[in-house]
Amino acid sequence: MKRLRALLSKLMLIPSLSGYEGRVRRAIADELGTLGIASRSDRVGNLIATIDGDAEAPRVMLFAHMDQIGLVVRKIEANGLVRVERLGGVPEKALPSQSVLICIGKGRDVPGVIANKSHHATGQDEKYRVLPYPELYIDAGFGAAADALAAGIDVGTPIVYEPKVVALAGDRIGGTSVDDRAGCAVIIEVARALLQSSRRPTTHLVFSVQEEFNLRGATTAARVLAPDIAIQLDIVLATDTPDMATRGDIRLGGGPAMSLYSFHGRGTLNGTIPHPALVNLFSETAAGEGIGLQKSLQIGILTDSSYVQLVNGGVAAIDLGFPTRYTHSSLEICDLSDLVGLTRLLVKGIERIDRTFSLDRDDHMQ
Ligand SMILES: [Zn+2]
Numbered sequence: 405m406k407r408l409r410a411l412l413s414k415l416m417l418i419p420s421l422s423g424y425e426g427r428v429r430r431a432i433a434d435e436l437g438t439l440g441i442a443s444r445s446d447r448v449g450n451l452i453a454t455i456d457g458d459a460e461a462p463r464v465m466l467f468a469h470m471d472q473i474g475l476v477v478r479k480i481e482a483n484g485l486v487r488v489e490r491l492g493g494v495p496e497k498a499l500p501s502q503s504v505l506i507c508i509g510k511g512r513d514v515p516g517v518i519a520n521k522s523h524h525a526t527g528q529d530e531k532y533r534v535l536p537y538p539e540l541y542i543d544a545g546f547g548a549a550a551d552a553l554a555a556g557i558d559v560g561t562p563i564v565y566e567p568k569v570v571a572l573a574g575d576r577i578g579g580t581s582v583d584d585r586a587g588c589a590v591i592i593e594v595a596r597a598l599l600q601s602s603r604r605p606t607t608h609l610v611f612s613v614q615e616e617f618n619l620r621g622a623t624t625a626a627r628v629l630a631p632d633i634a635i636q637l638d639i640v641l642a643t644d645t646p647d648m649a650t651r652g653d654i655r656l657g658g659g660p661a662m663s664l665y666s667f668h669g670r671g672t673l674n675g676t677i678p679h680p681a682l683v684n685l686f687s688e689t690a691a692g693e694g695i696g697l698q699k700s701l702q703i704g705i706l707t708d709s710s711y712v713q714l715v716n717g718g719v720a721a722i723d724l725g726f727p728t729r730y731t732h733s734s735l736e737i738c739d740l741s742d743l744v745g746l747t748r749l750l751v752k753g754i755e756r757i758d759r760t761f762s763l764d765r766d767d768h769m770q
Contacts, residue, residue, distance in 0.1 A: 405575065405740050408589060411435065412577065413569045415585035419505050419513060421562035422471035422491055422617040425449050427511060429470060432611050435592050439599065446628070449613040450621045454606065455598050460759035461605035465631035466594065466750070467622050468587030468638060469615030469708065473732055475563040480553065484546030486516065488563060490537055492616030497534040498733040503566040506544060508556030515566070516544035565734040575740040582728055582736040587637035590747050597751040605757045615708055622708035626715045632763060633682065634721040636709040640700045642727035652700060656727045657739040659696030660746035662686055663723035668706035676709045679720035680768035686724065689753040695745050698727070720763045
């Protein structure tokens with residue numbers, strides 16, 4: 405757990421907006437390299453590594469996205485203040501008074517602050533209003549547009565919440581980009597364990613790009629890798645706070661979770677109903693290993709697996725994850741014990757995918 409804490413913290417502190425994943429990709433490639441795992445990146449920027457196994461067993465693609473939500477510069481005002489567009493599902497009510505990093509390239513960042521109107525001048529009618537993002541601006545300290553431009557800020561420059569890790573009580577961690585650096589950290593730990601395993605299917609590890617933008621990278625990787633099984637790792641909505649109580653029974657620290665149904669329902673009409681062979685596999689593995697496996701069912705959620713399951717002749721897909729609170733805000737919270745449980749569940753489950761493992765739906769009672 406100590407190693408996972410260090411790895412997750414390291415990944416959470418790397419700014420990598422959707423479409424600009426180079427920094428986190430290089431860090432993950434380095435981590436894989438220290439395990440002796442060679443990785444490659446494709447033209448859209450996915451990082452892919454393959455752990456060879458029984459060629460007769462179904463092939464697995466285990467994937468998580470390495471990008472994060474954020475903002476991009478839309479316009480620099482004459483007075484040097486910066487206007488932005490959102491990239492991904494950024495909640496506007498979480499933006500004012502946040503510190504941000506404006507990522508000007510080559511690993512260099514310029515700090516900034518998202519303005520919040522002086523309280524002393526805030527009228528009664530403004531107090532409870534959420535400002536739409538076009539009304540917000542970032543103050544990076546510049547007095548004129550020319551100064552901001554000279555510092556490397558221009559239209560299109562990516563911006564992220566200032567990376568942060570907060571060590572909370574017990575095994576809980578708060579901070580930026582828990583979504584989905586925690587998934588990436590779990591894949592690295594799964595890879596470490598699978599390397600030691602003598603019985604394993606060929607397993608492709610994919611750290612995908614542009615999930616938060618519009619679910620782009622993983623589909624491309626799946627087309628090329630042509631897996632039989634796709635296992636997607638990401639946040640699962642924790643519902644153990646008062647504001648979420650009616651949505652389910654997912655407890656932070658209660659163990660990893662499996663999604664039985666997700667549907668976006670806004671914008672895209674897509675989602676994932678998992679393949680029964682994989683539901684059975686992970687349910688039985690969890691029971692056999694004494695791992696508490698929670699069940700999640702959410703409308704409003706969409707993951708890469710919605711598209712990955714449709715490539716080529718179809719891929720048996722499932723969403724697994726870890727409970728997370730306050731998703732897409734600048735400070736999300738997860739529990740390391742859930743990540744440890746998820747790692748064990750994946751290693752033991754993937755080891756059970758051998759040449760007798762059937763993906764025939766008629767072999768799985770529903
Ligand atoms: Zn995510």
